[in-house]
Amino acid sequence: MSSNSDSNDVLVRIRDLHFSRGDRKIFNGVDLDIHRGKVTAIMGPSGTGKTTLLKLIGGQLKPDQGSIQVNGLEVPRLKLSKLYELRKRIGMLFQSGALLTDINVFDNVAFPIREHTNMPPAMVRDMVLMKLESVGLRNARDLMPSELSGGMARRVALARAIALDPMMILYDEPFTGQDPISMGVLVQLIRLLNDALGLTSVVVSHDVQETATIADDIYVLSEGKVVGHGTPQQLAETDSDWVKQFMQGLADGPVPFHYPGTQYADDLLAGSEQGGVA
Amino acid sequence: MIGTIRKLGRWGLGGFERLGRGHIFLFHVLMGIPSVIVRFGLLVQQMLSVGVLSLLIIVVSGLFVGMVLGLQGYNTLVDFGAEQSLGVVVALSLVRELGPVVASLLFAGRAGSALTAEIGLMKSTEQLSGMEMMAVDPVKRVIAPRFLAGFISLPLLATIFSAVGVIGGYFVGVGLLGVDDGAFWSQMQAKVDFSEDIMNGVIKSIVFGFVVTWIAVFEGYDCIPTSEGVSRATTRTVVHSALAILSLDFVLTALMFGNI
Numbered sequence: 001m002s003s004n005s006d007s008n009d010v011l012v013r014i015r016d017l018h019f020s021r022g023d024r025k026i027f028n029g030v031d032l033d034i035h036r037g038k039v040t041a042i043m044g045p046s047g048t049g050k051t052t053l054l055k056l057i058g059g060q061l062k063p064d065q066g067s068i069q070v071n072g073l074e075v076p077r078l079k080l081s082k083l084y085e086l087r088k089r090i091g092m093l094f095q096s097g098a099l100l101t102d103i104n105v106f107d108n109v110a111f112p113i114r115e116h117t118n119m120p121p122a123m124v125r126d127m128v129l130m131k132l133e134s135v136g137l138r139n140a141r142d143l144m145p146s147e148l149s150g151g152m153a154r155r156v157a158l159a160r161a162i163a164l165d166p167m168m169i170l171y172d173e174p175f176t177g178q179d180p181i182s183m184g185v186l187v188q189l190i191r192l193l194n195d196a197l198g199l200t201s202v203v204v205s206h207d208v209q210e211t212a213t214i215a216d217d218i219y220v221l222s223e224g225k226v227v228g229h230g231t232p233q234q235l236a237e238t239d240s241d242w243v244k245q246f247m248q249g250l251a252d253g254p255v256p257f258h259y260p261g262t263q264y265a266d267d268l269l270a271g272s273e274q275g276g277v278a
Numbered sequence: 279m280i281g282t283i284r285k286l287g288r289w290g291l292g293g294f295e296r297l298g299r300g301h302i303f304l305f306h307v308l309m310g311i312p313s314v315i316v317r318f319g320l321l322v323q324q325m326l327s328v329g330v331l332s333l334l335i336i337v338v339s340g341l342f343v344g345m346v347l348g349l350q351g352y353n354t355l356v357d358f359g360a361e362q363s364l365g366v367v368v369a370l371s372l373v374r375e376l377g378p379v380v381a382s383l384l385f386a387g388r389a390g391s392a393l394t395a396e397i398g399l400m401k402s403t404e405q406l407s408g409m410e411m412m413a414v415d416p417v418k419r420v421i422a423p424r425f426l427a428g429f430i431s432l433p434l435l436a437t438i439f440s441a442v443g444v445i446g447g448y449f450v451g452v453g454l455l456g457v458d459d460g461a462f463w464s465q466m467q468a469k470v471d472f473s474e475d476i477m478n479g480v481i482k483s484i485v486f487g488f489v490v491t492w493i494a495v496f497e498g499y500d501c502i503p504t505s506e507g508v509s510r511a512t513t514r515t516v517v518h519s520a521l522a523i524l525s526l527d528f529v530l531t532a533l534m535f536g537n538i
Contacts, residue, residue, distance in 0.1 A: 058411050087413040098408030101400075112412045115419075160412075 011036045011168060011200045012057055017066035019049070019056065026052055027063070028224035034168075034217075039194050039201040041211045044221035045246065045255070050204040051095070053221075054170045057202070058092060059083045071167065088116055091161030091169040095176060097153035099145040105132070105156050106141040112163045131159040135189060151182025158189060168200040169193075175207040183207075187214055208247055212236075220246060300496050303417075307495065310415070310422030320423040328389045328424065329431030333438070335388050336381055340439035343380060344446025347371055351447070352455050364457050365466035368447030369440075373470065373479040374535070377440030379527050382486035384439075385432050386519035390494035393424055394515040397498025398508035406499075421495050428491030429484075436483035478534045485526060490519045 012034035019027040026049035034040045042050050055061045056068055059075045068075045073086060099108050109128045113119060119127070132138040135155040145153060154174060161169050171190065175183050191214040194201045205211045212218065212232040220228035220235065220243050228235055228243035235247055245253035262270075314321050351367040397420065400406050406416040444466075451457040470476065494515045501511035 060407065060410060084413040084415070087411055090411070092408070092411040094404045094408055094411075096404050098404040100405055100408075101403070112414070115412070115414050157408075 041215035091166040097157040310418035324427035340442035344443030348447035348450030362461035365462035378482035381436035381439040393494040394498040402503035432487030
């Protein structure tokens, strides 16, 4: 998978990742590499632990076993102060946007700058306006988060995520619940910002078409393992029935349409037998 | 039978685990207090929403409680010809007990529940997670200023409650029922001791302020991040705070005035 890739080229290296919630195994030996400067998509059906993977990369969760290296640092073993230093260089776009609801758009974008730098107010203002301009919302700076549409909220969150010029941005389901225009804007922004700012982007999503248009590399997860990996083109031509079903959105296949259990005929016969007894 | 014992055991262990989490959380909050002092603006902002905005309910309630004390006290004292002592009865009832206890109960209902709901909603809308990912410690940035604001505000609110209550008692006793003005104030001045009565009342309100705000911020931070979880946490804040206030009041009263 990554044996031929240059180790300096890899920003996030995950090896033999195991993680459970209670009795439920979320990851069971996941290996993946995220390359610098690339847009890498992590895809898979709901409940496969895509968001959990982002939280593990960001150090918000600790794995049961395995290694997660970001920029050469072993994230689960970092002290809190070192972890916070690393997080200053990672932006994260939450599914909900996670904007602070009691302050306006400007202050939301200014929040990480004010928290981590001693810039004078005039410089903070310029920086915030530059970030908002890049997502097309400079003139929405006085709006409160409650006045924003879902797509606008995510763009503001994106401006906030790039406020400190990070090396990597983690996107958690950026396209969910978006209308076609907002989705198109977000798709373009992710690719554009990645290339213009020299970022590394990790997009967690189950929106196959949109993600495939901007991803350089795709990992498909299922039942705690990587079941497919490659460029969008390679995955479109895959032999794997499972990946084919997921990428083409087929109703039946390795993931059955019917919830597993007794056979239909057996169920009907059992009903008629009960009726006979009664 | 075994099932019931097992449930009881699980419930007990869960309770102890939560208690432990609450103490570790408190330790982190206390560690965050110096950063709040450095950023004084955060504290002022929270004192406005936690303290100043609670003033209305405290002042109005204090006034009515004082007026009722004036009425009830007069009706009892007049039978013994001791109605001139009304000022003492009203003031001692307020500064020793009703001021700290009722103000704390009102504070738990007004500000405590609001703190829990606010922090709980911040958690359920991933705002706290978002801060963590922006390398901002939410305990220092969000929780510690609220904790300190509640801890400082409650003793001040309890003092205001007692002061307004005395004025309420004065209106009813002197203004309506004809108790002598001079006797009302002079007996109060003679019999209410600063360190014995007033300071003990202040100590009570400081303890209640600590406990109520701790419960409120912990319940919000520890809640299940769903609407039902936030709703339950808010209810727990009010119930646990009320129980803590009343039980601690007994302990403190016994230590201060019970000659134990």
